[in-house]
Amino acid sequence: MSHVDQQELLNWLKPEKPSEYELDCTKKIGAVDYVIYGEKLKLILTEAMNVLINCGVSDTTMSGDVGVVLCTAEGDAVSCNLGSFMHLVSSVLPIKHIIRRLKNDPSVGVREGDFFFCNDPLYGSVHNSDQIIMMPIFHDGNLLAWAAATAHTSETGATEPGGMPVRARSRHDEGMHFSPIRIGERYKFRSDLLNMMENFALRSPRTFIIDLRARVSCCDRVRLRINELGHKKGPDFLIGLFRLILMNAESSARERIRGWNDGIYRAVVFTDSIGLKEGLQRVALTLTKSEDSLSFDFTGTSPEHEGSYHAFPHTAVAHAAIYLLGWPFHDLPHCTGTLAPCEFIFPPGTVLSPREEAASSNSVMIGSAIMSLLPQCFSRLMFDSPQQELVSAPMGNTGSGCVISGLTQWGLPVTDMLAYPLNTEGGGGRVNCDGVDAMGFPWCPAGKAPNVEDEENNYPFICLFQKYARDSCGHGLYRGGLGAQFAIMPLLVDHLTQMSHAMNSRRHTAQGLFGGYPPRVIPGIIIRNTNLLEHWASCDIDITDDIHDLIIRRTLAGEYCFTAHFRPTELLHKGDIFIEFSSGGAGYGDVIERDPEGVIADLCNGQISSWVAEHVYGIVFDPDTLVLDLNKSKSRREAMRAERCLKSLPYRQFLESWLKLKPPDEILKYYGTWPDAQPNRNIFRF
Amino acid sequence: MKVRITESLDIDLVKELWCCNRCGYELISARMNYKEGCLVRARDPSDIFQPLVKNQPYTFAPDPNWCRIVEFYCPQCGVMFENECLPPGHPITHDIELDLEKLKIKHGIHVERSKGGIT
Amino acid sequence: MKSRIHVDVGGTFTDCLVVFSNSLINAKHPTLPYSPIESFMATVTNCADELGMKVEDLLRMTSEVRYASTLAFNQLFERKGPNLVLLTTAGAEDAIYIGNVHWLDSLNNRRGREISPFAKRPVPLIPRNRCLGIRERVDSRGVVIRPLDEEHLRDQLIQLSMQDVDGIVVSLLWSFLNPTHEQKIQEIIINEFSDTNLSTAPVYLSSEVAPIRGEYQRTMTTVLNAYLKFTMQDEMMSITDHLRQRGYKGPLLMVQNNGKVTDVWRTTPVSIYNGGPVSGLMGGFHLAKQYSSNIITTDMGGTTFDIGIIADGSPLPHELQPVIEHWSVGINMLEVSSIGAGGGTIVKLNHAQGNLLEIGPASAGAVPGPAAYDLGGTEPTITDADVVLGYLNPEFFAGGKRCLNRERALRAINNRIARPLGIEVVEAAARIRRAIDELMGHTILHETIMRGHDPREFTLFAYGGAGPTHCCDYARIFEPSRIITFPFSPTFCALSSSYLRYGQTYMYSKPFVLMSQLGVFTEDYSGFNKIVSNLESQALEDIEVSLGEGRTTTFALELDLKFGGQVHVKRVLSPRIYLKSCADARAIYDAFVNAYSYSFSPFSLYPEGGVIIETFILHAMLPQEPVVLPTYHKYSTSASRALKERRDVFWINEARWISTPVYSFDLLQAGNIIEGPAIIEGSYTTYVLPSGYRFTLDVHLAGVIERIH
Structure with missing residues (x-):
């Protein structure tokens, strides 16, 4: 079917072996030049990123789900400006496909003035909404480098608006998939191809075209600057610099790994949805550290299924890069050299290594499991090391993606995933402090939540709530950061459609760390047929300012619907309130050890409820004044400790009764065999 | 000598034992899963997460059919070393399996070469 | 004949430059943070004295006074501002607490690459429990869809009136399109709460302060202005009152961070933030026409080290996303980077990290100042190290207007640094000097290459009171093509404000x-x-x-x-x-x-x-007539008439005491050349010229310093 082998793609992530010529070039780079011009490369990409963000339109582009990457002539990524670290990985693979399969094909070739497009996950994209433009950079007729710009543009012409259809059963439900294809020649778009591509995205053609142009503008800026640099310092200089960056990155990464304790570190997480349906699935990681290498073995992960929550192996590695380059290797060059000491093992037929026709538009959903697994293993790896300060529980990694679609107040069709709920997830509790509240978008550390006024300027709805969500964090000695609450209602149009791809409504994927608790789960909530605007206009009822109180007290009449967090496309009418939450971060350490003054401060600031302060943290306080009673709190906590010992069992005894339990069969349909998660079904996709 | 391996767990490298970092309690051999030396309890999620709504299929508390919070305590002082949110009946994870010989060498403790490392 | 007065109030020193006929007269005085008018008038009086005039006569002849000040911002950094309250639309109360997400609000891409797992949110200026949600709503068309719930508002205000409230910021969604709710809230507070605590609390409306889209930036701009307004107003009023009493009839113009000046009553704290350093950047921009098209401006004062970059052909660098401390603001601000590294910067040993030598950012200010000032300071500072090493002449500091106590400097360094490290005092002083020069040099290198430039292609302008004392050593790190110092280097920012247009x-x-x-x-x-x-x-x-x-x-x-x-x-x-x-x-x-x-x-x-x-x-x-640099007759290269003495100086590079010639700047003439090692003492600064450098005084009396190859 495709011309790609998944294992081959994984191998392409390793830097190419350097030629003698390249190694000679490295010897010409002095120490001062290395620093100055390494920084210069980053700055060129920063400038290009600025172009991409300013020219782009979609909410996710504004939020920072983008990437600008500079690669060598052979396709190895040497520098980047991100956005999401995923795009470091996903830029390399389609470029290497062009180099290996198309460059020397006389019917295609690669020439100056060309630019290429790709969005097919089989060729390296994370999912088909993450679309990449790749532009070769020539110097005096010779290929010198590649620029790649990736941005997430929602609409792909799938069976549901927004490019991530939860009901997709195979790739054939997911709309536009392009393997690497040339869409521009002699610095101009091919209008026939542009037209064809635009027709895939007819639900939101303007967003599609503007974002596509933005990517090309971005690559073109990189091309211009690299050309200037090439003229100033000579191509040999750049070739030597690129190779030196890759070499230094790999040796620095290995040096760091050597400083950690050899051993085996294991973690398991669980998800509660395959996209199409609910179902328990397991994702398992065995991380082996030996000398200066790391091996990531995902054996024990649940088998593939009929839904869209799949990721191909390279996409799983792309998600691992988010944590690796954000935490343990955060200060090393962001290039593929840094990832070279890592080996990845994916047995075939799992949710992380499905067959080619599997739906994967929601790869980021299952990818989130990897983002929750790695902090577990690495925290244990790094605690007894110079990198102890990097130890932290994971973010919630829920990715509350809600897509709205319809006509804007300007009469134009639009489909977009809303940025605010994505960009306000709480950070995980850390080894020495709480997680950051509303830290950001787990996939992209540089993501930004928009102002209400920006959202309402672009879309025909009103944001009723956009603020912190109390109790959303994982509790612990150091709690996770809070997530946020968010609610919208169509205002300037009569209806919009919305759909949500998300998870964590039956259980959370993220685990706490060293005794911290995971964050709470998130139900899907819509309040239908309210007369909110009429009530507002007449001020006749007391409508609270917080979603939690609204759904508890129900002073606003309407039909309160509670569903799973992921929701297939449905209509939202004026009067319907769509509610969303972003996840808090997981907690770190034992709740009983959290400073009582800290708990009271959280309570006074409305970050936690009285219930949590009493029941979870064991704090005693005056309910009216919220003044702490330290002595009673101490006694209460002593009692909690005693209760723990009294109500628990020694390990072996515990296991006797525990292992007799099992979840209901109806939720294990997609799990695989219990409890080993081995394949036990035939999967039919049609 | 003791080395701190997690927030509340140490390894005594000479005795080769997992120990509680808070009270010093000696749990179990460092060649085994520390959890086997703990007191263990599985909790209903609504002990920790308030549902906020009643009689709904989806609330703000995880569904106990899908997960329980399995907590691992020090038998002496009751500190929680770790917890895992596991489906009911799921095996307990052996999360840390160190190469003790290498760890000892790193901290300057003499190791007899005949002892095996991790297989 | 009209004169112009330019004053720049820094953390440690207040600088004044008077343009009188064709002359430029400058003066420096330690800043007295609790009495800025005193330091202001001291510098003006010094200038008047030099002109042989009474202050009142000078002021009567002055057509305008230009003023840049950082004082209000100390309050920000120290979080010692007023108790404010924020009223915002219910449902969106966390706009400024969540910000545009990210602990480094208004993250720019450069800092973005330094995103670390270690970050924290800044302490908010208004605690969360003093932010109240108001029940009202205007939509994106400016249409009211939820009328202001005045009863609920009154209840909230009654609660508030029982607390300490020094100011109320009102920032509602879409108020810049339809300010009626904000105005109504102000009206209710003024009319109905006049006999409560709230009567003295000014009300700030975001629709007036910053009528721009984006509630986060609009609110933060308003909050910052509210936070700093009183302090700034006190400072401004005391100055204008005093000036009027002494005979001045002209306007007081404030230097703004967009590179312009404007009347004091039109300006806001947010727009004068960093005004002094921006003024210096503008000065560099104008002088670039005469000296070089690629300039790195460095201003080493008493408290901070400010860096600006002017690159050939590029427009003046504006902050892509202007930030004040940690918050995005909606203004047009020129870009100057600062670190805490000045003459008064305190040096410590970090005991938790194995007695690592730490430079700043805390400063000893003007009072007590460096230990050598003999005003009670016991912490060692950079100035103390320079005194101990012999670079600064204790008898002739600040043009002889101040004596430094070398013994006190020795003692401070010995007690806090040398003895704990088990080394000699001179060795400790040498380490201090080397550390700060490296810090400044690497910061400049970093800032330059972060903007995509090669610093070796740039000319370095070194000004500020301590600039000429350290420039050759910090320049070693990044090797600019040459270094230029100006005779009015110590008061450069004050002079530069003369280039700014009123706008x-x-x-x-x-x-x-x-x-x-x-x-x-x-x-x-x-x-x-x-x-x-x-x-x-x-x-x-x-x-x-x-x-x-x-x-x-x-x-x-x-x-x-x-x-x-x-x-x-x-x-x-x-x-x-x-x-x-x-x-x-x-x-x-x-x-x-x-x-x-x-x-x-x-x-x-x-x-x-x-x-x-x-x-x-x-x-x-x-329109603005800029100051023209005076031109002088060129004499011979020999500087011997200016040689006043020799003294022993411990040169860092050679790591030993060397008997070094000391020149008097005022006796040098255009065309004179001096080769290092040498010290040149001016009124308000000391030039330190190590071995391997040559100093040439040009026709404008600017010192051009180059490496001798």
Whole structure:
């Protein structure tokens, strides 16, 4: 079917072996030049990123789900400006496909003035909404480098608006998939191809075209600057610099790994949805550290299924890069050299290594499991090391993606995933402090939540709530950061459609760390047929300012619907309130050890409820004044400790009764065999 | 000598034992899963997460059919070393399996070469 | 004859430069943070003395006073501001706490690459429990969809009136389009709470302070202004009152961070933030025309080290996302980087990290100042190290106006650094000096290459009181092509403010279609022109009130434009102030397309979406006669007439005491050349010239320092 082998793609992530010529070039780079011009490369990409963000339109582009990457002539990524670290990985693979399969094909070739497009996950994209433009950079007729710009543009012409259809059963439900294809020649778009591509995205053609142009503008800026640099310092200089960056990155990464304790570190997480349906699935990681290498073995992960929550192996590695380059290797060059000491093992037929026709538009959903697994293993790896300060529980990694679609107040069709709920997830509790509240978008550390006024300027709805969500964090000695609450209602149009791809409504994927608790789960909530605007206009009822109180007290009449967090496309009418939450971060350490003054401060600031302060943290306080009673709190906590010992069992005894339990069969349909998660079904996709 | 391996767990490298970092309690051999030396309890999620709504299929508390919070305590002082949110009946994870010989060498403790490392 | 007075109040020193006829007279005095008028008048008096005049006579002849100050911002850094309350739309109370997400609000891409797992949110200026949600709502069209719930508001205000409230910031969603709710809240507070605690609390409306879209930036700009207003007002009023009493009749003009000056009553704390350093950048920009097109400006004062970059052909660098401390603000600010490294910076040992030598950022200020000031300071500072090493002459500091106590400096360094490390005092002082020079040098290197430049292609301007004392050593790190110091280096920012034009900016935010999706240009010329003429009238009225009648005002119009369907705007200088024809509209369109293509790419042009003006920005400016550098007759290269003595100096590079010639700057003449090692003592600064460097005094009495190869 495709011309790609998944294992081959994984191998392409390793830097190419350097030629003698390249190694000679490295010897010409002095120490001062290395620093100055390494920084210069980053700055060129920063400038290009600025172009991409300013020219782009979609909410996710504004939020920072983008990437600008500079690669060598052979396709190895040497520098980047991100956005999401995923795009470091996903830029390399389609470029290497062009180099290996198309460059020397006389019917295609690669020439100056060309630019290429790709969005097919089989060729390296994370999912088909993450679309990449790749532009070769020539110097005096010779290929010198590649620029790649990736941005997430929602609409792909799938069976549901927004490019991530939860009901997709195979790739054939997911709309536009392009393997690497040339869409521009002699610095101009091919209008026939542009037209064809635009027709895939007819639900939101303007967003599609503007974002596509933005990517090309971005690559073109990189091309211009690299050309200037090439003229100033000579191509040999750049070739030597690129190779030196890759070499230094790999040796620095290995040096760091050597400083950690050899051993085996294991973690398991669980998800509660395959996209199409609910179902328990397991994702398992065995991380082996030996000398200066790391091996990531995902054996024990649940088998593939009929839904869209799949990721191909390279996409799983792309998600691992988010944590690796954000935490343990955060200060090393962001290039593929840094990832070279890592080996990845994916047995075939799992949710992380499905067959080619599997739906994967929601790869980021299952990818989130990897983002929750790695902090577990690495925290244990790094605690007894110079990198102890990097130890932290994971973010919630829920990715509350809600897509709205319809006509804007300007009469134009639009489909977009809303940025605010994505960009306000709480950070995980850390080894020495709480997680950051509303830290950001787990996939992209540089993501930004928009102002209400920006959202309402672009879309025909009103944001009723956009603020912190109390109790959303994982509790612990150091709690996770809070997530946020968010609610919208169509205002300037009569209806919009919305759909949500998300998870964590039956259980959370993220685990706490060293005794911290995971964050709470998130139900899907819509309040239908309210007369909110009429009530507002007449001020006749007391409508609270917080979603939690609204759904508890129900002073606003309407039909309160509670569903799973992921929701297939449905209509939202004026009067319907769509509610969303972003996840808090997981907690770190034992709740009983959290400073009582800290708990009271959280309570006074409305970050936690009285219930949590009493029941979870064991704090005693005056309910009216919220003044702490330290002595009673101490006694209460002593009692909690005693209760723990009294109500628990020694390990072996515990296991006797525990292992007799099992979840209901109806939720294990997609799990695989219990409890080993081995394949036990035939999967039919049609 | 003791080395701190997690927030509340140490390894005594000479005795080769997992120990509680808070009270010093000696749990179990460092060649085994520390959890086997703990007191263990599985909790209903609504002990920790308030549902906020009643009689709904989806609330703000995880569904106990899908997960329980399995907590691992020090038998002496009751500190929680770790917890895992596991489906009911799921095996307990052996999360840390160190190469003790290498760890000892790193901290300057003499190791007899005949002892095996991790297989 | 008219004179002009320029004053720059820094953390440690207050600088004054008087332009009188063709002369430039400067003076420095330690800043007294609790009595800024004292230091202000001390410097003006010094200048008057030098002119042989009484202060009152000088002031009577002065046409304008230009003033830059950082004092208010100490309050910000120390979080010692007023108890404010924030009233905002219910449901969106966390706008400024969540910000645009990210602990480094208004993250720019450079800092973005340093995102670390270690970050924390800044402590908010208004605690969360003092932010109240108001039940009201205006939508994106400016239509009220939830009328202000006045009863609920009154309940909230009653609760508030029982607390300490020093100011109330009101920032509601979409208020810049429809300010009626904000105005109503202000009215209720003033009219109905006049006999409560709230009567003395000023009310700040975001729709007045910063009428721009984006509630986070609008609110933070208003909050910052509210936080700093009293302190700034106190400072300004005390100065204007005093000046009037002493005979001054002209305006007090504030230096702003957009590179302009404006009347003190028109300005806001946010717009004067970092005004002094920005002024220095502008000075560098003007002097660049005479000396080099690529300049790195460095200002080493008593408290901070400020760096600016001016690169050939590039427009003046504006902050892409202006930040004050940790918050995004909606203003147009020029870019100057600062670190805490000045003459008064305190040096410590970090015991937790194995007695690592730590430089700053805390400063000893002017009082008690360095230990050598003998005012009770016991912490060792950079100045103390320079005194111990012999670079600074204890008998001739600040032009002889202050004596330094070398013993105290020795003692401070010995007690805090040398003895704990088990080394000699001189060795400790040498380490201190080396550490700060490396810190400054690496910071400059970092800032330059972060902007994509090679510092070896740049000329370094070294000013500030301590600039010439350290410039050769910090320049070693990045090897600029040459270093230039100016005779008025110590008061450079004060001088530079003379280059700034008087300007005020007026904005109006409302979408205006310039070109439809079908490519048809607007014919609503009167609509466009009315917006502009309203802004012009406002400007003329304000200028008349501030500066009196008959001022020639020039206008420049900028427009924030975008293609339909896009989100981000591009600010463009409009080639037309008024529209009279289709050709005018087309001219604006062409300017937009050119600017867009240049800044971004022709690939992203999207005329099919039409073109929309989102904001009109009118700049009103008055012409400015800049100060011309005086020119002097060139003499021979020999500087022997200026040689006054020799003294032992411990040179860091050679790591030993060397008997070094000391020159008097005032006796040098244009054309003189001095080779290091040498010390040149001026009125307010000391030039340190190590071995391997040559100092040439040019015809403007600027010292050109080059490496001898």
